[in-house]
Amino acid sequence: MKQLLTLIKHDFLILNRNRIIALSLVVSALYIGAFMALRGFEQIEKLLILVIYNDPALLGVLFTGVLVLFEKNENTLQVISVSPIKISNYILSKSIVLTIVALLCSYLMAFSGHGFHFNYLHFGLGVALSTMTFSFIGFSIVATQDTFNKYMIVAVGVIVLFLLPFIGFFNLTSDVIFWIFPTQPGIKILSASFGQLGIMEIIISYVLAIIWCALFYKLAVKRITQKLKS
Numbered sequence: 635m636k637q638l639l640t641l642i643k644h645d646f647l648i649l650n651r652n653r654i655i656a657l658s659l660v661v662s663a664l665y666i667g668a669f670m671a672l673r674g675f676e677q678i679e680k681l682l683i684l685v686i687y688n689d690p691a692l693l694g695v696l697f698t699g700v701l702v703l704f705e706k707n708e709n710t711l712q713v714i715s716v717s718p719i720k721i722s723n724y725i726l727s728k729s730i731v732l733t734i735v736a737l738l739c740s741y742l743m744a745f746s747g748h749g750f751h752f753n754y755l756h757f758g759l760g761v762a763l764s765t766m767t768f769s770f771i772g773f774s775i776v777a778t779q780d781t782f783n784k785y786m787i788v789a790v791g792v793i794v795l796f797l798l799p800f801i802g803f804f805n806l807t808s809d810v811i812f813w814i815f816p817t818q819p820g821i822k823i824l825s826a827s828f829g830q831l832g833i834m835e836i837i838i839s840y841v842l843a844i845i846w847c848a849l850f851y852k853l854a855v856k857r858i859t860q861k862l863k864s
Contacts, residue, residue, distance in 0.1 A: 641723055
């Protein structure tokens with residue numbers, strides 16, 4: 635635990651040094667301005683969920699890749715491979731830091747677009763599980779890529795594919811088929827924070843979200859470990 639806390643502190647410093655936190659807040663501020671202007675819009679809740687879900691998705695995947703590739707170029711990963719630092723703590727630290735940033739930005743956007751009357755628990759857990767999942771996906775991808783351009787080609791393709799459940803979310807087709815996507819549970823949990831969702835659907839969403847998060851975590855640990863050994 636002590637090692638994890640030390641890594642979290644270190645990763646916060648890296649985020650701050652690379653202006654990632656400031657960039658996230660600036661982008662959030664732009665969204666906040668737009669949401670305040672559209673507050674009377676009939677579909678504001680769905681638009682809010684779309685934007686908020688994309689925020690942890692992009693934050694988790696994009697910045698995970700940036701951080702890991704930066705450390706590759708600085709030979710930090712080579713040092714980690716021969717140090718007592720656990721790969722699991724290395725991955726969890728960055729994921730937790732990005733999740734904290736995503737939570738801050740997401741709550742600010744929710745307050746500006748919807749006000750203060752929504753379920754904070756569902757909202758926070760939906761954002762946290764989604765950010766962690768996308769962060770682990772980012773680790774899984776970056777472990778096989780050596781340049782930022784190659785990483786972004788794969789990462790953007792994965793993000794677009796995994797955001798397909800929004801087709802069902804906006805009632806363009808039935809959302810039943812999208813339960814096979816790891817992103818569907820997170821979208822449902824965020825939806826539950828702004829309105830009524832059946833108790834069974836909420837339970838299923840949480841169970842699937844946790845399972846997907848755990849699976850991608852194991853994949854991330856496996857691929858980063860293999861990368862360090864190669």
